[in-house]
Structure formats: C-alpha cells, structure tokens
Amino acid sequence: MSLRALVDITTPYSWIHAWTYENIVADAARDVQVDELEARFLRRLAPGARVLDVGAGGGRITAWVAERRPDLRVEAVEPAATQRARAERATRGLGTVSVREGDVDHLGAPEASVDGALSCGAIKHWPDRARGLRALVRACKPGAPVCVTEVDRSCRFDDARAFVARFPTPAVLRPVMLANFRTFVAGQSLDLDEARSLAAGAGLREVVVDRIPGSPLLLIAGLR
C-alpha cells in the first residue's frame, strides 16, 4: 500500500487497499452495524423501494441488504473497478441488485428519484463530506430514509480494540492493526461533532447522530 493512501484518505482505492479492506475488515464492519441498519434504514423502506448503496465497495453490505430484503431494487455505486467486480460476485443471484461506476459526486440518480440511500464506511473518503451528504439526500424523495455509517474519530479505545480483535488475522498482529486503525483510518475520519454539523446542513429531518454501541463506528440517520 502506498504511503499516500495511508496519509490521504481521499486517495482512490488501489487493488491492495481494496484487498486489505475486503479480506480483513469488511466482515467485522458489517457485523457490528447490521442491527442499526435494520432499525434505521431497512424497516423504513416500503416493499419494492429503490435504494442506493454509495461506496458499496466489495458489496458486503449490499449483499446483506439484498438477502434481508429481496423485494428492494438496490443500486450499488462504487468508483473502484476492483471493488465493483467483487460487488458483482457478492450479489450474484441475490434480489435485484445493479452495480455501477460512480461516486458520491456522480451518483447517476436525478434529484428526488430514490426511496432511500445508504453509505457505509465511505464518507471519510469523499473529497467534500458536506457536499457529498447533501448530494445523497438530494437524490432521495421526500420522506426517504438516509443512513450513513463511518468510523468515529472519537471512538473509545476499548471499542477499537474489540473491533480489531474481530479481524481474521493472527493475534500477534493486532497491536499493529490497532495502531494503524486508530491513526490512519479513525484519525482521518469524522467525529460526532463533525457528523452532527454535516447532518444539520444536509436537509435531513428526524436526525439521529450517535455511536453504534460497542463498536468504533458512528451513524448519521434521518429522513429527507
């Protein structure tokens, strides 16, 4: 992994960045947040709803959504070609899922065209987080749920340590993984104050900004 990708979190995902995330982190990240996604996103969607998953990566969350709710029409938007190929494989045969090239500034969805928008672990990579969140909300119809999850820069040490312990890596590597996670990932992410300020400027109502309990993640949830 190049040093630039470590110190500038907006650097586009290279294959090694994508490989590392998908093989080491993605399952743990999915598992600590699915209960919140169920409560704050899936339960608010009517049957047949059209939803965006922005920064879908290798499709770990997209596949979970399609399995939980096969009635939904899920559009996975992802800039990195290696990730899109993974997402295609992960969602093959599951519900109605399409995977397309795009990013938060090029969603390929007109204003007020979708019934819900989700983005997990991607906002820290966006070049302009406030602009990106506004774009995500704008693509939604009035009343549609929006849910963004991300590593919390202000996460508790014990939550970060427990999260890293879920990685399928030898225990001897965990201190290095933890230092890397706290410094380069959480360290360049947003904290609860920034999340509240982003949510306030994004045109959302019924906003909840909170930690995801027992994890080093936070969520921004609300309705357009």
Ligand SMILES: C[S@@+](CC[C@H](N)C(=O)[O-])C[C@H]1O[C@@H](n2cnc3c(N)ncnc32)[C@H](O)[C@@H]1O
């Ligand atoms: C940490 S991964 C999360 C993947 C997936 N959402 C998950 O939770 O498993 C972040 C993803 O965001 C993508 N990404 C980077 N910049 C982005 C942007 N400007 N807009 C949308 N997605 C972006 C990356 O390519 C990467 O696949």
